Amino acid sequence: xxxxxxxxxxxxxxxxxxxxxxxxxxxxxxxxxxxxxxxxxxxxxxxxxxxxxxxxxxxxxxxxxxxxxxxxxxxxxxxxxxxxxxxxxxxxxxxxxxxxxxxxxxxxxxxxxxxxxxxxxxxxxxxxxxxxxxxxxxxxxxxxxxxxxxxxxxxxxxxxxxxxxxxxxxxxxxxxxxxxxxxxxxxxxxxxxxxxxxxxxxxxxxxxxxxxxxxxxxxxxxxxxxxxxxxxxxxxxxxxxxxxxxxxx
Amino acid sequence: xxxxxxxxxxxxxxxxxxxxxxxxxxxxxxxxxxxxxxxxxxxxxxxxxxxxxxxxxxxxxxxxxxxxxxxxxxxxxxxxxxxxxxxxxxxxxxxxxxxxxxxxxxxxxxxxxxxxxxxxxxxxxxxxxxxxxxxxxxxxxxxxxxxxxxxxxxxxxxxxxxxxxxxxxxxxxxxxxxxxxxxxxxxxxxxxxxxxxxxxxxxxxxxxxxxxxxxxxxxxxxxxxxxxxxxxxxxxxxxxxxxxxxxx
Numbered sequence: 374x375x376x377x378x379x380x381x382x383x384x385x386x387x388x389x390x391x392x393x394x395x396x397x398x399x400x401x402x403x404x405x406x407x408x409x410x411x412x413x414x415x416x417x418x419x420x421x422x423x424x425x426x427x428x429x430x431x432x433x434x435x436x437x438x439x440x441x442x443x444x445x446x447x448x449x450x451x452x453x454x455x456x457x458x459x460x461x462x463x464x465x466x467x468x469x470x471x472x473x474x475x476x477x478x479x480x481x482x483x484x485x486x487x488x489x490x491x492x493x494x495x496x497x498x499x500x501x502x503x504x505x506x507x508x509x510x511x512x513x514x515x516x517x518x519x520x521x522x523x524x525x526x527x528x529x530x531x532x533x534x535x536x537x538x539x540x541x542x543x544x545x546x547x548x549x550x551x552x553x554x555x556x557x558x559x560x561x562x563x564x565x566x567x568x569x570x571x572x573x574x575x576x577x578x579x580x581x582x583x584x585x586x587x588x589x590x591x592x593x594x595x596x597x598x599x600x601x602x603x604x605x606x607x608x609x610x611x612x613x614x615x616x617x618x619x620x621x622x
Numbered sequence: 623x624x625x626x627x628x629x630x631x632x633x634x635x636x637x638x639x640x641x642x643x644x645x646x647x648x649x650x651x652x653x654x655x656x657x658x659x660x661x662x663x664x665x666x667x668x669x670x671x672x673x674x675x676x677x678x679x680x681x682x683x684x685x686x687x688x689x690x691x692x693x694x695x696x697x698x699x700x701x702x703x704x705x706x707x708x709x710x711x712x713x714x715x716x717x718x719x720x721x722x723x724x725x726x727x728x729x730x731x732x733x734x735x736x737x738x739x740x741x742x743x744x745x746x747x748x749x750x751x752x753x754x755x756x757x758x759x760x761x762x763x764x765x766x767x768x769x770x771x772x773x774x775x776x777x778x779x780x781x782x783x784x785x786x787x788x789x790x791x792x793x794x795x796x797x798x799x800x801x802x803x804x805x806x807x808x809x810x811x812x813x814x815x816x817x818x819x820x821x822x823x824x825x826x827x828x829x830x831x832x833x834x835x836x837x838x839x840x841x842x843x844x845x846x847x848x849x850x851x852x853x854x855x856x857x858x859x860x861x862x863x864x865x866x867x868x869x870x
Contacts, residue, residue, distance in 0.1 A: 378709060379711065380714035380715040381715075383711070383715035383716075384715045384716065384718065384719060387715070387716070387719070388719070408737045408738050409737075409738060433805050450636070458627075460625065464623035464625045464628045464629050465629075466630065467629065468629060468632075468633075469720050471855065473809075474854060474855070474858045475657055475810045475851045475854045475855060476809070476812045476813040476816045476850070476851070476854050477813075478813060478816050478817045478819075478820060479816055479820075479831065479851055480842060481820060482820075482831055482832065482834075482835035482847070482848060483835075483843070483844075483847065485835070486652070486653060486835060486840070486843075487653060493841075503668045542846065557755070558725075558727070561727045562727040562728075562729055565727050565729045566729050566817060566821075569729065569732070569733070569821055570820065570821060577730075580730060580747035581732050582734060583733075584734075584736070584737055587737075589737070592733065592734070593734070596730055596731060596733075596734060599730050600726045600730065601726065601730075603726055603730070604722055604725045604726055607725035608725060611725075
């Protein structure tokens with residue numbers, strides 16, 4: 374076997390081993406099938422569960438999209454405004470970093486208090502989750518702009534708009550797109566946390582109900598489905614982030 | 623005015639507006655508690671004179687879960703990171719698997735963990751590790767890989783042995799990135815533990831927060847939330863001190 378394919382072979386063997394282990398822990402009763410559905414049962418239920426999940430999936434993806442887009446837009450506008458002067462940058466940056474590091478989930482009971490057990494809470498919390506990683510990255514991206522290049526662009530007769538689109542924005546783009554990646558991850562997490570906590574809307578509610586009623590095979594199928602979709606979303610953004618930073622390599 | 627001073631003035635201003643808003647408008651005291659009352663509640667809770675039951679035993683539950691989870695996150699994360707950076711084969715084989723696992727919002731797996739492991743402290747610790755460990759692994763591997771090869775060949779030409787190179791060249795050069803990973807991992811571990819406590823309520827600060835919000839004890843709720851956030855802020859501050867001391 375050529376060594377080029379060796380990592381792939383090891384990886385495949387590892388995954389097959391895991392699935393076998395999963396299967397035999399149900400088959401030989403190491404774990405009760407009430408708590409762990411076998412891979413075969415999960416696969417059997419997958420199509421039916423996907424069909425039941427469609428409206429929930431739609432609700433989750435809508436809430437996620439609204440939260441992600443509004444969080445990123447708000448962060449971008451505020452971030453650009455703050456990064457216009459070095460002084461406001463120094464004033465706000467530590468506060469915003471604090472906003473990223475503190476476990477915001479602690480505030481969830483307050484959000485429920487203010488916005489009720491409604492979809493608004495999901496969107497507001499998801500938006501806040503996306504906002505902080507994004508704005509910190511917008512501010513970090515503003516440091517990537519080299520003042521010399523801006524001066525050069527001006528000297529060569531570029532107007533404000535052209536300087537922005539040709540020099541400032543391309544310089545910021547790599548960090549901005551990786552900010553989008555983190556914001557997306559955080560928004561997905563935020564939306565699912567609230568959906569699980571409220572257990573009224575979306576995939577979070579479906580997963581919660583399936584777990585509560587011990588429909589184990591359907592539960593595993595629903596979790597696999599959600600995982601596959603979120604991985605697809607994240608991977609798309611990750612490749613986009615890499616694509617936009619390729620020019621500087 | 624220096625930026626730090628302006629920042630303090632800004633925070634103070636927000637607190638004043640918040641105080642005035644909660645005292646002089648008709649907004650319900652169930653929704654918003656004035657900061658002065660929240661501060662008073664924090665003092666009462668910490669001195670165990672408040673209405674919050676068993677504060678210290680619940681605080682200890684959360685701290686014990688956090689410490690247990692973080693011990694695993696840090697040691698296992700750094701170990702796996704070393705394995706990935708140490709062997710190209712292991713790295714190439716398993717890193718894609720980890721990237722996919724990282725891309726899954728772990729929260730969606732929490733119902734499965736509860737189903738298999740129950741509702742005690744153990745599932746919460748496992749969940750904390752799951753949320754926290756990835757960034758430690760990736761940063762450790764990245765930090766070790768970005769060590770300049772010329773440093774190592776220089777050390778070798780100076781007659782350093784394998785272990786000496788490892789401890790006095792590789793580790794110091796990789797330390798900033800590894801420490802940054804450990805700091806981020808700590809933040810994520812807290813996030814995991816608190817999320818787990820709020821979703822399956824039986825003990826810990828999550829239990830107290832749920833108790834306060836369920837009974838509409840709003841000032842106590844705000845106070846408990848601020849106390850919980852302080853754990854994150856204090857932990858983060860400790861890491862800043864470590865980073866400043868170890869990294870040049």
